[in-house]
Amino acid sequence: MLDKIKREKVFKLKERLSREETNQFYMCRNACVRMDFEKATEYDYHCPECHEIMHMQDNTKTIAFLKEKLVTLE
Ligand SMILES: [Zn+2]
Secondary structure, eight states: OHHHHHHHHHHHHHHHHHHHHHOOEEEETTSSOEEEHHHHHHTTTBOTTTOOBEEEEOOHHHHHHHHHHHHHHO
């Protein structure tokens, strides 16, 4: 049972990790939203919540965090 939960966690983390590694993410400076490149172009790089221009987010820290989590789980 526990093993199953753990395996699902690992699976989800890996999925998330590959998403982070293969996409560019854009974020509103007011932190309302975070979206991938494709979605950001849909909104013309403007936040749908507050209409501020969105900026590309450096997600190397997120990637490092996810990798670290995976190591502890596995
Ligand atoms: Zn916003």
